[in-house]
Each structure stands twice: as C-alpha cells, then as structure tokens.
Amino acid sequence: MSRRLALHALRAALARAGPHPQQPATARAPPSALAAAAASSAAAAAPATPPCLLPSLARPFASAAAAADPPSPPPPSLLEVLRREIKHERGAYSPPAVVASGPPAPFTLVDAPGEAAVTLRREFRGGETITVECSVNLQDALGPPPGFEDDDDDEDELEEEEGEEEGKAKGGDDGGDDGDDDEDDEDDDEDPGDVAFNVTVAKGASGPALVFECVSDGTYVDVRHVALESKAGSGGAVAGGGDDDDAAYSGPVFDELDEELQDAFRAYLEARGVDEDLGEYLRWLLVDKEQREYTAWLEGVKRFVE
Helix, strand or coil: CHHHHHHHHHHHHHHHHCCCCCCCCCCCCCHHHHHHHHHHHHHHHCCCCCHHHCCCCCCCCHHHHHHHCCCCCCCCCHHHHHHHHHHHHHHHCCCCHHHHCCCCCCCEEECCCCCCEEEEEEEECCCEEEEEEEEHHHCCCCCCCCCCCCHHHHHHHHHHHHHHHHHHHCCCHHHHHHHHHHHHHHHHHHCCCCEEEEEEEEECCCCCEEEEEEEECCCCEEEEEEEEECCCCCCCECCCCCCCHHHCCCCCCHHHCCHHHHHHHHHHHHHCCCCHHHHHHHHHHHHHHHHHHHHHHHHHHHHHHC
16 A cells, blocks of 8 residues: 555656656757768877878989899909900901911011011112011001192092082982992901001111111002111111211102102112012001000900909
C-alpha cells in the first residue's frame, strides 16, 4: 500500500507543476559545411611549415645533377700515350720506293742514326770529290729565292674566291667537285715539298772548294748561291790568302749574275750528277730520315719515362 500511495502522490505533484518546458531545437549544419569547418580547424591547429621545407618547383641544383653522372675516367699517362704512338708509327709507315732503291749511281749514302744530316758522296774525273749534304733541321727555314715575288699565289687566291662566289650563286650545283678537292688535298699531304741541300766540289782534302746552295722540287735544281771556300768544309771563302774568313767575300747574289753564267753553273753541277733525279731522291730521303729519327726519339723518351 505504501508504494501505491507514493506513486499517486508523485503523479499529483507532477500534475500540479504543469507541462515541462521543451529545450529549443538546435539547427544542424549540412555535412559539407561541417567538413569545411573541420578542415579549417585542422589547418589552424597544425604548425606552420618553415619556408626552407616547402617543396620547390625549380630545377635541381647543378651539383646534384653532376653527382648523378658517373665520374670521368682519368686521362692516360705519358707512358701509355708514348706506347700507342710508337705502335702507330711502326705500323703505319713504310719507306718510300725511291728511297728503298738507293741513291742515284754512283753516289753512296752516309746516314748515321741520331744525326739530322745525311750525306751523299761520289768521285768525279780529275780527282774531284762531290759531297751532297742536307739536314732535316734546316728544311723549315726554306723559303723562296731572294727577290722572288709569288704573284701566282695572289692570282690563285682570287680565282678561288671567284669560284666560291659562283658556286654560291648557282645554289651549290658544283658540289660534285668536292671529291676532286679531297683528292688534291691528299696529294698535297703526300708530297714532301722542296728540299734544300748543299753541294761541295773539292779538289783534294786541303784545297779550295766550290759550295753550291741548292733547292729542288724533284723536277729541277735551283742554285741559290755559290761560294768559293779556302778549304773544303772550312766554311770560309777565299779572300786573297787572308786568314779572316768572317770578313771574306762570300760571293755574289746568284740571281743577279748574267743568265749565261747561271746556266753554265747549272750545267757544271748536272755533269757531276746533281740533277732532278738526285733532287727527287733527296726529297723522299729526308721524309724517311725524319720518320726514323722521330720513332727513335719516341722510343728514347719512353725508356726515360719507364
């Protein structure tokens, strides 16, 4: 009975108090707005990223790109290069045929390894000794004859320029001549060029001698100078028996001599075997000499470096 009375009293109290006021309804935000708000709150709460850590859109540093490349191999040593050069020179060279056949008779060749000069000798009637000397070291100083003006070179250059301009005007129709030009270049590379040499005509070991300074391209022998020395190989001219060879008269400018006298000197040499055949032999002999001495020089340097 007590429970029933208590429940009844509770209901009566609630009835007297009236209806319970309702809480106002809270408006719900749409899901998209909630997501945006959450993202904004998260961004605000996250710590700021330092500028140095921000991803860069620029290209990588050059040092980084270089580090990715493989390292270059070290350059070859001097000894390795010398060995390759010697192997190449030995395998690529063969003596010219004109040299292999020997000097024009009756000249004999004197060629000492390690020396720059070569010598040819022969005896001539009347007790004359003909000596022909030429040196590898003296060929670079070879120039045109005194007073020689090569106007042909200027004309050739002018013709080449005119030919190039005509070829451009035609639109390159002359391109088929390139092969001929290449062949001409190869021929120029193979040609040894002119050779300078001295010819000494001596009568006895202690007597005076005529010394001719000559140049040849293999088709002619050009005399540049004639000197009368007091003794063969002395290098001094005859000057009335004086001892001061440096003050002696060495002879006239050959090109200023009478043409008949010039021709007579050339005939004098030709009779003693100094002609275009000898000049052709000397041209190729110096090519062979220089090649042999160059290879020997390489081998000597290699032995020193080893």
